[in-house]
Amino acid sequence: MEEFELIRRLSPSYYRQSSVVKGIGDDAFVFRSSEDIVFTTDTMVEDVHFSKSTMAPHAVGYRALAANVSDLAAMGSEPAFYSVSLVVPPDWTEEEIVELYDGMDELGRVFGMDLIGGDTVSGKQLVVAITAHGYLQKGKARYRSAARPGDLLFVTGTLGDSRGGLEELLHSSPPFSEYLVQRHRYPEPRAVFASRLQGLNRLCLNDVSDGIASEANEIASASGVTVHVDRELLPISESLRSVYPEKAVEWALSGGEDFELLGTVSEQEKEELLRTAEHMKMRVTFIGTITSSDAPRVLIHSGEKAETLLPTGYTHLQERRSQ
Amino acid sequence: MEEFELIRRLSPSYYRQSSVVKGIGDDAFVFRSSEDIVFTTDTMVEDVHFSKSTMAPHAVGYRALAANVSDLAAMGSEPAFYSVSLVVPPDWTEEEIVELYDGMDELGRVFGMDLIGGDTVSGKQLVVAITAHGYLQKGKARYRSAARPGDLLFVTGTLGDSRGGLEELLHSSPPFSEYLVQRHRYPEPRAVFASRLQGLNRLCLNDVSDGIASEANEIASASGVTVHVDRELLPISESLRSVYPEKAVEWALSGGEDFELLGTVSEQEKEELLRTAEHMKMRVTFIGTITSSDAPRVLIHSGEKAETLLPTGYTHLQERRSQ
Incomplete structure (x- = not known):
């Protein structure tokens, strides 16, 4: 897989969140918020947390992001961004990876979330490590x-x-x-x-x-x-x-x-x-x-x-x- | 490995950054900033990006975080937080994982950074997916x-x-x-x-x-x-x-x-x-x-x-x- 081409294909052409200062394309992502910021992370590993036999790549992506969004919900926050670190084994095709991202985007769109970064590297086993940011009124986190x-x-x-x-x-x-x-x-x-x-x-x-x-x-x-x-x-x-x-x-x-x-x-x-x-x-x-x-x-x-x-x-x- | 025990052992007893609203221990981490926020992520996979034969676990952790801090530097920001998603294969011992975290902490301390979350899951191959946040004056990101x-x-x-x-x-x-x-x-x-x-x-x-x-x-x-x-x-x-x-x-x-x-x-x-x-x-x-x-x-x-x-x-x- 050409990582560069894949990133181009997956990078959003615009950002839904107005708090974005600098999107994908430099050394890092930059944003700004007058609200409190909630941050969470969740990792799914193939054959540990899911299996291709019960979940298509689209559902794997959707559910990996859903776990993060659910954590943002549990803090009372409004979802804003997510980033994805993906380890891809040889038996996953580029099309499957794109489907996995599509699954994330399907859920992300519901909440107006933006994909703001991440990386895709090779490995023995599929790993989807997602992070997500949400916003909430100052002092209104739900513990x-x-x-x-x-x-x-x-x-x-x-x-x-x-x-x-x-x-x-x-x-x-x-x-x-x-x-x-x-x-x-x-x-x-x-x-x-x-x-x-x-x-x-x-x-x-x-x-x-x-x-x-x-x-x-x-x-x-x-x-x-x-x-x-x-x-x-x-x-x-x-x-x-x-x-x-x-x-x-x-x-x-x-x-x-x-x-x-x-x-x-x-x-x-x-x-x-x-x-x-x-x-x-x-x-x-x-x-x-x-x-x-x-x-x-x-x-x-x-x-x-x-x-x-x-x-x-x-x-x-x-x-x-x-x- | 008892993940619960490991998290307790690795969770900071205090936070260096005053912008922390809620540290590790709830569904997600909460912080607050009047400055611009820089966010980056970097993933290292064993036998792809490093090998135990040339890097002890301590150096693996240090360098994985260093790659993220370097991205924060390239945006002109001051490092603040990092989180770690770790996939651990059977041949890594708990002691080695603790050394890996110690390596991250060695670098994190230099910059007054806090460990703010992450997870540790099982897998076939060591994966260290790190994210980091930094702060900078509004509009001062270096592109x-x-x-x-x-x-x-x-x-x-x-x-x-x-x-x-x-x-x-x-x-x-x-x-x-x-x-x-x-x-x-x-x-x-x-x-x-x-x-x-x-x-x-x-x-x-x-x-x-x-x-x-x-x-x-x-x-x-x-x-x-x-x-x-x-x-x-x-x-x-x-x-x-x-x-x-x-x-x-x-x-x-x-x-x-x-x-x-x-x-x-x-x-x-x-x-x-x-x-x-x-x-x-x-x-x-x-x-x-x-x-x-x-x-x-x-x-x-x-x-x-x-x-x-x-x-x-x-x-x-x-x-x-x-x-």
């Missing part, structure tokens, strides 16, 4: 540590679908559930929703990359609270319930890579959050509450029964009383 | 396109040493020239010098990553000028001249990875640049001039003779008259 006793726990969309889609592709036979496969390959990070909530005084956000069991534990630990989850309230899609009825709840808790948002909001600001969701026609489900705690943990409730929910998704009837 | 007819061409330090050091390690036998090997493993990007020149009205800068033949052609092309280089004025170290007398000039032109700065400055601002260099005890050599041109190119002069210098370092007696 895991922001949950307070009395808050309500909410989650966007439905949970476990991505895990269900992977199961379809790996261990099932066609016809697959199109919905589940689509949710696995083309998840929709909730960055627009998150950035529209900048008016709220306080909001705790975490994105669902490892499953809500893990994310809820991060909130509990960072905020020093107990997070209560009601098992009956978990939002599970019709498709997941019908195709994998026995696995649906387990995957909703620990499936991961749904790139939904898990968060907490105060009673006072709950209505504003719901109005924003309704305006965007986005599903938001309240699935629990926050209480104060000497021993931060997550409790999952089912009827009268309460169990400790570990980050892995396993539960223990006996509550852990200490860290 | 390749800023050279003007009448300017003087200058370069920092000496040229070709890194290539000489690599030759020592690959094709020579001990005792090696310690100076050349050190220049190969631990190059010194000129970011402090570059950022101290922010007072100059106009300055064209490019860092020497591919050899000055390549960098001078980039300046010629971006600025639409002819760059004249005087072969006799090329700064070559005593060591390179004595160990590789027959290769010294060739490597000075095309050796690459010296991470020096090649630039142009006006007659009027030449003295200020020299004063800054002298104050820092840094060698700066004027090696040529800039003239206007209908056909941007680089000419290398030796006595009465002038040849076209191609980006590869090859020369052509017959001048190219067109692009």
Whole structure:
């Protein structure tokens, strides 16, 4: 592959973001912002994080960027830029690489993001290392540590679908559930929703990359609270319930890579959050509450029964009383 | 390797940069700046860009970051942050990974840089993908396109040493020239010098990553000028001249990875640049001039003779008259 030609082909002819001072073409990229800047990075390796047998290059690119955008969303920021470091093995063709970039661009366009740099080098195994920048109002970053006793726990969309889609592709036979496969390959990070909530005084956000069991534990630990989850309230899609009825709840808790948002909001600001969701026609489900705690943990409730929910998704009837 | 434990061990306990709003530990990193922000990325792959046989992990980390810092220098900015995406193969031990990070920290400390994120994943081959951020006064980015007819061409330090050091390690036998090997493993990007020149009205800068033949052609092309280089004025170290007398000039032109700065400055601002260099005890050599041109190119002069210098370092007696 002629790297020079590839860069020319992939470099944007204009920039969507007005904060760009100098785009691709010099030693580095230059930008300017009066807002706070959020920066994140995420790396996907072939045969570790994905496989060509379940993901076309277009979906690989899309999903690699989606993981970054989801992190920007979890900070409450508006996505602005991304850069891509690509290691390309001999068995990937130039066309496949272009498809991979097209997949990123498909998601990038949704958020008005610009590709601002990166490099393409040779190697034994495909590696996609992406970084992304987002903007937010000064002081409005949404931390895991922001949950307070009395808050309500909410989650966007439905949970476990991505895990269900992977199961379809790996261990099932066609016809697959199109919905589940689509949710696995083309998840929709909730960055627009998150950035529209900048008016709220306080909001705790975490994105669902490892499953809500893990994310809820991060909130509990960072905020020093107990997070209560009601098992009956978990939002599970019709498709997941019908195709994998026995696995649906387990995957909703620990499936991961749904790139939904898990968060907490105060009673006072709950209505504003719901109005924003309704305006965007986005599903938001309240699935629990926050209480104060000497021993931060997550409790999952089912009827009268309460169990400790570990980050892995396993539960223990006996509550852990200490860290 | 326990990634969690490794991150804890590598995460800074405090941040040197006051622009940090939120450091490592949430979904993303947050910062704030009233200055322009420069962003760059560079990727090194084992057995493509370096080999354990010539570079210890400490030097691999140092040099990977040095390539990024050199890009920040070439924009005239002051280095601030770096992040690291690392793909680790089974034959790298945790100790080696820590050494690699120590190498980065050794250089980062020189410039007061903070490690602000990244991830460590498994793979077949070591990949170090680094990104770095720098700051500069608004509108003071130093572009390749800023050279003007009448300017003087200058370069920092000496040229070709890194290539000489690599030759020592690959094709020579001990005792090696310690100076050349050190220049190969631990190059010194000129970011402090570059950022101290922010007072100059106009300055064209490019860092020497591919050899000055390549960098001078980039300046010629971006600025639409002819760059004249005087072969006799090329700064070559005593060591390179004595160990590789027959290769010294060739490597000075095309050796690459010296991470020096090649630039142009006006007659009027030449003295200020020299004063800054002298104050820092840094060698700066004027090696040529800039003239206007209908056909941007680089000419290398030796006595009465002038040849076209191609980006590869090859020369052509017959001048190219067109692009």
